[in-house]
Amino acid sequence: MSVSIRSAVKTFGKHAAVNHVSAEIADGEFFVILGASGCGKTTLLRMIAGLETLDSGEILINGRSVAGPGLHLPPEQRRVGMVFQSYALWPHMTVVDNVAFPVKAAGLGKRKAHDIAARQIEAVSLTGFEERKPSELSGGQRQRVALARCLAGNADTILMDEPLANLDPHLRSSMEEELAAFHKMAGATTLFITHDQREGMALADRIAVMENGRFLQVGAPDDIYRFPESEKVARFIGQSAIVPALYDGNGAAMIAGKTVPVETGDKTGRQARAVIRPADVTVDADGLAASIRTIVYRGGVWEARLTVDGVDEALPLVLDRKAKPGDAVPVTIRSAWLLPD
Known part of the structure; x- marks a missing residue:
């Protein structure tokens, strides 16, 4: 494993910002820590970087303990590179001097x-910008300078603290593609924190959903979306409705008076909570009577919430045609995921 986090704890006063977090992150993995502001993700990243000390637990990088009982290696001895939300570039230095800085600092x-900086500047497609100052660059270009600096510093592990948060919405999508390409090219283990689930799902090999200093679930993006282990994860990732169901113990459940095929993990009792995603709901003239409660246009599709008799939460539905609140839209629930006991 490239990074091992073992029951890491960090408190501020009586508040546990990081509360016995453990994870094993593989060499070359793109690992996303996803959570709302204040969940502890930045504190955890700073602990890995060496910018915060642990109260207890241990952190290993490439098999070497860098933080633990009586041990705290400084950041410069951990061979990690960090890309901050603000990019943290020297404003008085040119691009080439910013990228060369960690190499010069190494002696x-x-x-x-x-020479090393020039290769990394070429790697992030900024050849020709070597003599510009950060103030003369766009947000996306400044981010690429920060990435090139990590590469020049020969970092084994790259830590990214919400690096897309300051970019315009239209630029964020293209930078996601650039980050994915950068990761593939560099091959470095990358830990990326964000509050934006779309960003996390697009980039991650695995995601850790974090809340109140703890990891709620760790897994591949598709698994976390399709098979959430708790109601908190189901509500945080993607759109859903979570409704009562009666499980028959054999791959089906009664929801709103209809038998629905279901998948489930560790589920034994009859009483259940079913997670219904937009793809689980289809328009069907012979289905459940439903009407549109709310609807939002998303460019080519309309995202609706439906009121359905016998269902205590509005069901999500994606329509390919314009509609308005109050319109009748009969639907069938064709599948669901039952939360574990």
């Missing part, structure tokens, strides 16, 4: 540092 000469 290599100016010419060697600039």
Whole structure:
């Protein structure tokens, strides 16, 4: 494993910002920590970087303990690179000097540092911008400078603290593609924190959903979306309705008076809670009577919430045609996921 986090704890006063968090992150993995503001994800990242000390637990990077009882290696001895939300570039330095900075700090000469910086600047497609200052670059270009600096510093592990948060919405999508390409090219283990689930789902090999200092669930994006282990995870990731169901113990459940095929994990009792995603609901003239409660246009499709008799929560539905609140839309629930006991 590239990064091992073992029951890490960090408290501020009486508040446990990181509360016995454990994870094993594989070499070369793109690992996303996803959670709302204040959940502890930035504190955890800073602990891995060496910018915060642990109260208890242990962190290992490439098999070497860097933090633990009586041990705290400084950041410069951990071979990690960090991309901050603000990018943290030196405003008085040119692009090439910013990228060369960690190489010079490691004791290599100016010419060697600039040779290494030039290769990494080319790797992030910024050739021709070497002599510009950060103020002369776009947000996306500044981020690429920060990434090139990580590469130049020969970091084994790259830590990214909400690096897309300051970008315009239209730029964020293209930067997601660039980050994915950068990760593939660099091959470095990457820990990326964000509050944006769309971002996390697009980039991650695995996601850890974090709340109140703890990991609620860790898994591949598709698994977390399709098979949430708790109601909190189901509500945080994607759109859903969570409704009562009666499980027959054999792959089906009664929901709103209809038998619905279901998948389930560790489920034994008859009383259940069913997670229904938009793809689980289809328009069907012979289905349940339903009407549109709310509807929002999302560019080519309309995202609706439906009121259905016998269902105590509005069902999600994606329509390919324009509609308005109050319109009748009969539907069938064709599948669901039952939350574990």
